Structures are given as structure tokens and as C-alpha cells.
Amino acid sequence: MCLIVNGREVAVPEDPRVSLLDLLRERLDLTGTKKGCNQGACGACTVLVEGERIVSCLALAVQYDGRCITTIEGLAGNGELHPLQQAFIDHDGFQCGYCTPGQICSAVAMVGEVRRGVPSHVTSDLAAERVALDRDEVRERMSGNLCRCGAYNGIVDAIFDAFGDSPEEEAR
């Protein structure tokens, strides 16, 4: 029983009560992923499972046996920031920074969802195969990530800067 975290094999904890979030932070020392509410309300603990965003606080680690998890530590490669990390710096997409790892993981997966044509609450035409990524779409799709400092405008700017007007293109 093991899962892959940022490319590294990790044993599934014996106690099934251990959440994926606690496995990451307390046992693997991957403290980039943050514990905010611990009840699925704030999004600070957002990580990627095979590219899909989830909240790791409500995930029992044992349910992710055999799955590939990417955390904020796994996004940057070869000593270079992920383009979205750089964009967050360029656009003041944070103040205290506590929500930032979750925001960034969430936005990376969000763009994948848009590319796939997943509709949101503000998508007007459900039959359309392509979704235009405007500011309303970004705000709605990122509503699972709260920022107590209120850096939302910078966050939206950073997402547009990194992923451009066309989410069809790969960001990196």
C-alpha cells in the first residue's frame, strides 16, 4: 500500500483516520500545503490528484492508495518557479501567503477543467464545448479558495497572466 507524492513513493499510514493533509504535513514534512479550517471550507489544503484538485483535509489518506499526488512543492521544477508562482509574485497575489499554495494548486487544475470544457455556475451555454475564461468564470471557479487578506484581484490577475486569455495553451 503506497501512494506517490511529488514522484516519491510513500507508505499509506496504518491508521485509516490519517487525512491526506496530515500525512503530507505531519509525516512527510511537506508543510507547503496548509491546514486552514480542516473541514473543507477554505481550500488552503488543496492538492492535485492526477491533476484534479481536491481538499486534502477531507481525504482519508488510505483512500488514495496507488494515486499520484502533487503538492505545491511538486509544482516547481529544476529550481525554477512554476509560471503561476512567478505571476503571484508579480501581481501581489497574496499578502500573508497562507492561502497561496492552495490557490496555486487550485488554479492549475482549474485551467485543466476549463480546457476540458467543464461548465461552471456562470457558464451561459452548457452545450458549448469550449469555455471562455473571463473574470467571472475565474472568480466562480476559484470560490473554493478563501483569502482572508482579500488579495483576490491580484490572484485573478496572476491567473490571467500565467494562463493568458487562452486556457487552451499549456502554461509550461
Place this chain on the structure above:
Amino acid sequence: MTPFQYAGASDAADAVRRAEATGARYLGGGTNLVDLMRETIERPAALVDVTGFSREVIEQENSGLRIGAATRNTALAEHPLVRTRYPVLTRAIVAGATAQIRNMATVGGNLLQRTRCTYFYDDDGSRCNKRSPGQGCDALDGFNRGHAILGASKACVAVNPSDMCVALAALDAIIHLESPGGARRLPLTDLHRLPGERPDIETVLAPGELITAIELPALPISMRSGYRKVRDRASYAFALVSVAAALHIEDGHIEDVRLALGGVSHKPWRAWRAEEALRGQPASEAMFRRAADAELSEARPLKDNGFKIELARRTIVAILAQLAGEKR
């Protein structure tokens, strides 16, 4: 969280067998059950993970859909046949929770999610008949702005929080169940109970009974359908009132209609009275209002939620007017 045993299952029969042997609860995405376990409101001794099978959405020969219970909410909402044939269902799903939670949550689990009544969650400080039967209900005279206006009892005024279920109630969805006693099917509208004297019993499911699939009948009327949700925030909030509707108009008259309400009752509320009042009538706002009045004649406000009656009336009229005005 109380310690528990965890096991996977290879298929529905295996899951049912394991649950019968251990008295286990079924675990889907965990977005509700894990939270309730952490609060020690739920204390199962064992969990059987049912996310490993029944994950497909399959078109039936009669052009209906069979949705495996472990299908994730996102997968159902984005399915091309759901978006085009049952838009109300996609609309309802994406109106609920967040992208992260919809990626985790299964549709079977969504059917069984429990109320977000704050008194139910307040294990240390509040009385709740749903948590501890016979204890009393602190919501009844407490802060009950978000609570029920239809079908409530003195024992419980909580509401069902699901958006998806409201759409399924309108779409005549059928639930497929499996248990040691065999398989059975049930209309979604019969799955959830009104609270009565036993608000702790929320569905008609027998202990150990497993939801394996949801069946959507072929329903041409659902092509013109929609979901309107009114909430305190623009996103990521439970409904104060929501309405799922489908409408078929011929020559200015209502040939057929489906209508269900959320945020108003202990169960997703199929508006049978309003539907009956609308069939065969002219498609006008006055008629929509009369139908809403018929449905809401039994509504009973609590101290803080009287506004919900007028809000439900306006929301019903608004979604029906919207659908009536849509091009075919």
C-alpha cells in the same frame, strides 16, 4: 475521530457482504462523512470504501441514463448527455459546493449528505433530535433563518442541503439499491423522509442497503430545464431557496411541467400541487404565481424564515418565466 476499520470492496455484492459482516457504513468521497466523523457526530466502527466501482454514466436503450453511484459530481455535471438532455442536473450540481468538493464527492454520497443545521453540528452546546433522538430541538426557537417551511415537525426543522437531489426529484430519477435481501428500485422522491417524530431516520434505506446507481428516464421535457438557486453569497453557499424546473409549452399552453424545491424542507420537495395547477393552463406569469401559491399554501414560517415563502414564490415564477421565454 473514533477509531474504525477500513476496507475496500471489489463490487457492490462484495461491499454489501462486508457491510453486513461488520456493520460498516459505506464511504464515498468522504466530503460529508469524514467531516461528521471528525466532529464525532458520526462514529462508525467500520467503513467500506465504495468508490472503486460503479463509476460509469451509461446511455440506456430507451435513451435514459444509468449513473453509477460512485460517479464523481464533476464527472456527472460535465457529461455531454447530461449537459444537453438534462441541463437542470448540470446546473444544480455546479451550483453546489466547490470544484474541489465536486471532484471528490460521489453522486451516491450526495444523495445521503446530512443537514448543515448548525445545531445538529454543535454536539457540545445544543440539543438536537437528529443527533440524539428525544433530546429536543434548539433550532425550533433558535436562529432558524435557514430552516424548513414545508413538511417540518416539532422535533426537527432542518433542511436537506443537496442541490443535485432537487434536480433529480424534478427528473423522476430512480434509485437502484442492493442489500443482503436483494436488489430494489425506488423513486428518488420516496428516498428521503420527512422528520416527523424521528428526524434521525433520514431515508427509507434499510441498514446495510447500498445505492448502486441512479437512473434517469428518457424525459424529452428536460431538454428545456433549469435550476435557480438563491443564497447569501454568489458562490459556495447552501440554498436559502432553490428551484429545479422543466417546462414544455405548446401553443401558449403548458403541456407538461416538472418542479422541485430545495432549501425548504427535510427532503428535496417535489412540487406536485404546483405541477397539477399548471398542466393545460396558459403559460403566463399570473398562472405561474397561482401555481406557486398552491404549492406554498401549506408553508409554515418559523421565527426567522418567513421570507422564504415569498422568496420561493418569486423563484418559482422567475425560473418558469425564464424557461417559457427560451427559444426552442
